[in-house]
Amino acid sequence: MRSKAAGIVVLIGLCAVLAAGQTGGDKAALMDPAKLTEKAPETFKANFDTSIGTFVIEVHRAWDPSGADRFYNLVKNGFYDECRFFRVVPNFMVQFGISGDPNLSAKWMAARIKDEPVKEGNKRGYVSFAKPQAPNARTTQIFINFQDNSQSLDTQGFSAFGRVTTGMNVVDKIYSGDGQNPNQGLIQSQGNAYLAKSFPKLDFVKKATLAP
Numbered sequence: 001m002r003s004k005a006a007g008i009v010v011l012i013g014l015c016a017v018l019a020a021g022q023t024g025g026d027k028a029a030l031m032d033p034a035k036l037t038e039k040a041p042e043t044f045k046a047n048f049d050t051s052i053g054t055f056v057i058e059v060h061r062a063w064d065p066s067g068a069d070r071f072y073n074l075v076k077n078g079f080y081d082e083c084r085f086f087r088v089v090p091n092f093m094v095q096f097g098i099s100g101d102p103n104l105s106a107k108w109m110a111a112r113i114k115d116e117p118v119k120e121g122n123k124r125g126y127v128s129f130a131k132p133q134a135p136n137a138r139t140t141q142i143f144i145n146f147q148d149n150s151q152s153l154d155t156q157g158f159s160a161f162g163r164v165t166t167g168m169n170v171v172d173k174i175y176s177g178d179g180q181n182p183n184q185g186l187i188q189s190q191g192n193a194y195l196a197k198s199f200p201k202l203d204f205v206k207k208a209t210l211a212p
Contacts, residue, residue, distance in 0.1 A: 030077055030104060033111035040072035045165070045211035048080070051203045052174065055167025056211070057127055063120045066113040067129050067138065067161035072210070074140065080208040084195050086187060088176035092149065095130060096205070097141030098184060100192030112137045118159045121150030125168050126160040128153070144171055175203045 029035040046057045061068040074080060080097070087095040099105040113129075114136040122128055122145045130141035144164060145153075164171055178199045186194045195202055 030079065031107055033108055036073035036077060037069070038073055038076070040068045044072065046071070046075045046162075046208055047211055048167075048208045049206045050085075050170065050174075051206060053167060053170035055170045056165050057162045058165040059162035060120075061161075064116045064129075064159040064161035066116050067159060070113050070129070070138070070140075071142070071161060075208050075210055078208070079140070080205050082192065082204060082206070083208075084182075084187075084192065084199075084202045084204045085174050086182040086184070086195065086199075086202060087143075087180050088174055088178070089146075089180060090176050091147055093143045093145050094171060094174050094176075095141060095143040097130065098187045099140075100195075102189055102191045105188045105191070108139055111139055113139070115157055116159045118154045118157060120160040120163075121148075122153040122158055122160055123148045123150055123163075125164040125171070127162045127164065128158045128160045131158070146172065175201050177201060 040059065040061050042061050044059050046059065048055050048057065059068050059071060082100050083096050083098075084100065085094050085096045086098060099108070115131070115138065120126060124145055124147050127142055127144050129138040130143055131138045178201065182195060182199050182202070
């Protein structure tokens with residue numbers, strides 16, 4: 001059986017692209033990752049309206065500049081809309097960020113950002129980018145820690161860029177019945193069509209937007 005930490009070493013993908021968010025981002029730019037390089041504010045918040053409620057992530061750019069910039073551009077342009085929480089491990093973390101649109105996934109396979117030193121650990125409610133074993137290869141997948149995982153994840157270089165400040169009780173309720181069963185390769189190649197057919201109970205992000 002693979003370890004919890006090993007499971008975060010992932011195939012990298014992109015979230016589904018549907019309706020525009022409150023910030024009115026340019027969704028056409030999602031087809032060209034090179035355009036999504038705007039520098040994020042030093043602090044900002046992102047609202048996640050999900051199938052079971054709303055939670056808010058507060059981002060601190062100083063914690064992980066590369067991660068904060070990437071997250072800012074993804075949320076601003078509706079990147080996480082309709083994204084499924086495809087990996088939910090109780091007492092560990094919930095992971096999402098693979099596209100519901102296989103065509104978009106292909107665009108982001110090589111859109112990597114550099115690793116950053118771990119300044120804030122993976123405590124309960126803290127949010128980090130998932131990453132493969134290769135250095136400087138983070139793209140779009142993120143995870144929220146259900147508990148303090150600092151001891152196991154900080155030494156592996158998972159740098160938190162933000163934390164859930166409102167709605168952690170919602171995060172705790174994300175459907176976990178399918179555990180780690182959804183196949184990440186199939187999500188990438190077939191998108192939400194695969195998940196809707198094989199794992200219809202998964203909770204999902206309705207819309208993610210930058211807070212005013």
